[in-house]
Amino acid sequence: MPETAPLCYKxxxxxxxSAMSNQAEAxxxxxxxxxxxxxxxxxxxxxxxDEHGLIACVTTAAGSGEVLMLGYMNxxxxxxxxxxxxxxxxxxxxxxxxxxxxxxxxxxxVVELRIDDDQDAVWLRVEIPGDASCHVGYRSCFYRSVPVGxxxxxxxxxxxxxxxxxxxxxxxxxxxxxxxx
Amino acid sequence: MPETAPLCYKxxxxxxxSAMSNQAEAxxxxxxxxxxxxxxxxxxxxxxxDEHGLIACVTTAAGSGEVLMLGYMNxxxxxxxxxxxxxxxxxxxxxxxxxxxxxxxxxxxVVELRIDDDQDAVWLRVEIPGDASCHVGYRSCFYRSVPVGxxxxxxxxxxxxxxxxxxxxxxxxxxxxxxxx
Numbered sequence: 221m222p223e224t225a226p227l228c229y230k231x232x233x234x235x236x237x238s239a240m241s242n243q244a245e246a247x248x249x250x251x252x253x254x255x256x257x258x259x260x261x262x263x264x265x266x267x268x269x270d271e272h273g274l275i276a277c278v279t280t281a282a283g284s285g286e287v288l289m290l291g292y293m294n295x296x297x298x299x300x301x302x303x304x305x306x307x308x309x310x311x312x313x314x315x316x317x318x319x320x321x322x323x324x325x326x327x328x329x330v331v332e333l334r335i336d337d338d339q340d341a342v343w344l345r346v347e348i349p350g351d352a353s354c355h356v357g358y359r360s361c362f363y364r365s366v367p368v369g370x371x372x373x374x375x376x377x378x379x380x381x382x383x384x385x386x387x388x389x390x391x392x393x394x395x396x397x398x399x400x401x
Numbered sequence: 402m403p404e405t406a407p408l409c410y411k412x413x414x415x416x417x418x419s420a421m422s423n424q425a426e427a428x429x430x431x432x433x434x435x436x437x438x439x440x441x442x443x444x445x446x447x448x449x450x451d452e453h454g455l456i457a458c459v460t461t462a463a464g465s466g467e468v469l470m471l472g473y474m475n476x477x478x479x480x481x482x483x484x485x486x487x488x489x490x491x492x493x494x495x496x497x498x499x500x501x502x503x504x505x506x507x508x509x510x511v512v513e514l515r516i517d518d519d520q521d522a523v524w525l526r527v528e529i530p531g532d533a534s535c536h537v538g539y540r541s542c543f544y545r546s547v548p549v550g551x552x553x554x555x556x557x558x559x560x561x562x563x564x565x566x567x568x569x570x571x572x573x574x575x576x577x578x579x580x581x582x
Contacts, residue, residue, distance in 0.1 A: 248556055253582045260537050260580055263558040265547055268581075278459045278468055285466025287459055287515075290522040305550035330550075334468075334543040334561065337535050338580035341471040343543045354518055356441050362515035362524045366446055369486035369511075375429060377444040380515065399441055399519035400449075401434045 248299040253339075260337050268340040269295060274310060275342055281360075282331040282345040289354075289361045293342065305330050307344055313400060325349060355398060357384030429480040434520075441518050449521040450476060455491060456523055462541075463512040463526040470535075470542045474523065486511050488525055494581060506530065536579060538565030 251264035259266055269275050274292040281288055293301065297308040297317055307328035309318045321327035328346035335342055354361045364377040432445035440447055450456050455473040462469055474482065478489040478498055488509035490499045502508035509527035516523055535542045545558040 256578050256580045256582065259582065260578075263545075263560075265556055265558060276457060276471055278471055280461075280466070280468065285461070287461065287468075287524045290457055290459055290517065290524075302547060302549050302556060303551065333547045333549050335545055335547060335558070336471065336542040337537045337539075337544070341542075343468045343471075356518045358518075361517040361522070363518070364444075364516055366483060366514045366516060368483050368514050370484065375446055375483065377446060377516070379444075397437050397441075399437045401437065401440065 248302050259339055266339055267298060268338065275340060277342040277344060279344045279346055282347050286360050287362055301330060302333065307346055355388060357386055357388045359385055429483050440520055447520055448479060449519065456521060458523040458525060460488065460525045460527055463528050467541050468543055482511060483514065488527055536569060538567055538569045540566055
């Protein structure tokens with residue numbers, strides 16, 4: 221099955237990795253975490269992965285600032301993202317490395333990669349060819365809002381994108397939906 | 402210890418909860434997840450919490466779009482955020498509900514709350530009184546970037562904020578630093 225997954229196709233199938241040499245990946249240094257000052261105030265990359273070996277990643281559109289997706293990276297995905305300048309994630313349900321857009325062409329070009337204070341979260345600002353979008357058919361995965369604030373009213377989700385950018389049936393065919401109940 | 406924690410003080414101490422009635426919280430309906438169509442295409446709020454009972458939350462500045470922090474909410478934090486229009490999180494290391502700014506005054510007013518396609522991530526767009534910032538002293542938790550792209554060069558972190566907004570020692574005194582190695 222081709223990797224046709226746009227932005228938030230979190231469980232896209234494993235794809236052939238790009239032809240990056242192991243040497244390039246090996247050249248991405250991750251420092252040991254030795255002190256709070258080093259982690260927060262220093263210039264060494266010392267990421268913290270959770271008990272599953274993952275780090276959370278927020279991905280926004282470099283132009284609009286819109287939050288497109290929230291994904292996860294393992295050590296290899298983060299190193300490949302840094303080395304190639306193209307977003308790589310780790311699919312939690314499929315347990316595979318995922319080079320976003322390797323087959324579909326909807327590669328996320330990393331304009332900027334930031335890491336947070338305690339280095340347990342990553343923020344990618346990306347550019348994507350075309351108006352790439354969520355596997356449901358929308359531009360961003362976050363296409364619905366929830367009414368907030370005091371008051372005894374319904375909390376019916378509101379669609380913030382009025383039209384789908386593409387027809388997921390045409391793009392994915394019979395591929396299994398990545399959403400899990 | 403007062404809750405003086407600005408934006409990314411993830412492990413801020415437990416704080417007195419706001420005087421929201423249980424009734425208001427009870428009025429936030431979370432639907433059971435019964436089908437993919439319901440979760441992705443429907444208007445029912447049916448969030449998915451992970452094995453720790455948490456859902457990831459990206460928080461951005463409503464004006465600039467800057468990603469300020471990546472936090473986590475449990476069911477109660479999400480319901481209180483929706484019911485009050487003020488951001489509540491759950492501190493993973495302290496295992497307590499955290500009403501952001503309850504004591505410090507740096508309350509995050511929710512301009513918009515969005516939920517993603519499979520409803521396992523939340524995006525808050527917030528406004529904060531003053532130029533609130535990270536516990537390290539910066540505006541956003543994501544104050545450092547990592548050079549990306551091919552090439553055999555160093556990956557020294559670059560500070561994207563040139564000056565701290567406040568002196569954390571003055572704000573926090575001897576409070577323990579929330580960052581864990």
